Amino acid sequence: MHEDLKDIEGxxxxxxxxxxxxxxxxxxxxxxxxxxxxxxxxxxTALEYKPFTRFTIAKSLNDITxxxxxxxxxSILKNRETGCFIISPKNVSSKVDENFLIKLSTAITYxxxxxxxxxxxxxxxxxxxxxxxxxxxxxxxKAYINMDLHTDGTYVKEKTDWLLMSKLEEENVQGGETTLxxxxxxxxxxxxxxxxxGKQNFIWGSPKSKNIDYKVEHPVFFKDKKGRAQISYIDQFxxxxxxxxxxxxxxxxxxxxxxxxxxxxxxxxxxxxxxxNYFWLHGRKPFKENKNLIRELLRxxxxxxxx
Ligand SMILES: [Fe+2]
Numbered sequence: 001m002h003e004d005l006k007d008i009e010g011x012x013x014x015x016x017x018x019x020x021x022x023x024x025x026x027x028x029x030x031x032x033x034x035x036x037x038x039x040x041x042x043x044x045t046a047l048e049y050k051p052f053t054r055f056t057i058a059k060s061l062n063d064i065t066x067x068x069x070x071x072x073x074x075s076i077l078k079n080r081e082t083g084c085f086i087i088s089p090k091n092v093s094s095k096v097d098e099n100f101l102i103k104l105s106t107a108i109t110y111x112x113x114x115x116x117x118x119x120x121x122x123x124x125x126x127x128x129x130x131x132x133x134x135x136x137x138x139x140x141x142k143a144y145i146n147m148d149l150h151t152d153g154t155y156v157k158e159k160t161d162w163l164l165m166s167k168l169e170e171e172n173v174q175g176g177e178t179t180l181x182x183x184x185x186x187x188x189x190x191x192x193x194x195x196x197x198g199k200q201n202f203i204w205g206s207p208k209s210k211n212i213d214y215k216v217e218h219p220v221f222f223k224d225k226k227g228r229a230q231i232s233y234i235d236q237f238x239x240x241x242x243x244x245x246x247x248x249x250x251x252x253x254x255x256x257x258x259x260x261x262x263x264x265x266x267x268x269x270x271x272x273x274x275x276x277n278y279f280w281l282h283g284r285k286p287f288k289e290n291k292n293l294i295r296e297l298l299r300x301x302x303x304x305x306x307x
Pocket of ligand 1: 152
């Protein structure tokens with residue numbers, strides 16, 4: 001399917017060992033080395049304050065990869081058979097530090113589309129820690145609780161076509177793997193997609209930490225241009241208005257979590273998962289308890305340039 005794209009110089013492109021739906025892209029040292037100079041031109045603050053600089057580093061990334069990376073990203077994400085890739089430096093050297101990873105993630109996303117303003121962070125990206133102790137109001141930072149399969153952007157007005165999750169740091173970690181499920185692999189898709197309740201408007205709110213002061217309404221399931229199922233769902237934020245909606249969400253939640261088709265992936269530091277947000281669900285397994293647990297993720301989500 002991507003056979004013709006598999007020979008981009010400086011990249012190793014293969015199917016992920018856990019699933020042929022996920023494309024693995026390894027960036028060889030020669031590309032990393034050539035990125036150092038253009039990435040040095042802007043510090044992270046410049047990227048935050050001057051949006052056009054993000055396009056500049058994205059272009060550098062694309063130029064260094066024979067001008068082919070942008071098409072590869074978009075074709076993977078828009079292809080229903082795949083829709084997901086994991087991209088990482090082949091070798092994580094000292095050059096690949098936190099700032100480098102923020103820039104790399106920025107460059108990747110600006111080849112795909114426009115990131116949304118992340119209200120939680122007040123920027124085009126958000127960084128968040130998971131630690132032993134937590135006083136927050138959502139599952140995002142609760143280390144020892146399973147984060148159920150969900151999509152992003154359920155409670156905001158902005159279109160959320162795709163998301164990127166990049167691992168910046170991890171220490172004293174056991175567990176906490178990323179879980180992924182492609183909608184077409186889910187055993188109960190036909191049954192629940194057919195259910196009229198799923199096509200009703202639900203109300204979606206969010207807790208304080210998300211900094212969203214409005215609620216939105218949309219159904220759980222909707223169709224793409226070809227009539228295929230797409231989903232916008234997370235367990236914590238829909239506000240069912242009657243028994244039918246409540247029971248529908250319970251069934252959805254149970255059958256997603258019970259799925260045998262979940263893919264469980266440990267995401268190493270330096271790696272980023274990028275997925276289509278309409279037919280891939282993502283979550284996280286609980287971490288093993290450890291007082292010194294540290295893990296930091298960066299996330300960016302947004303819409304495609306061309307829909
Ligand atoms: Fe998420």
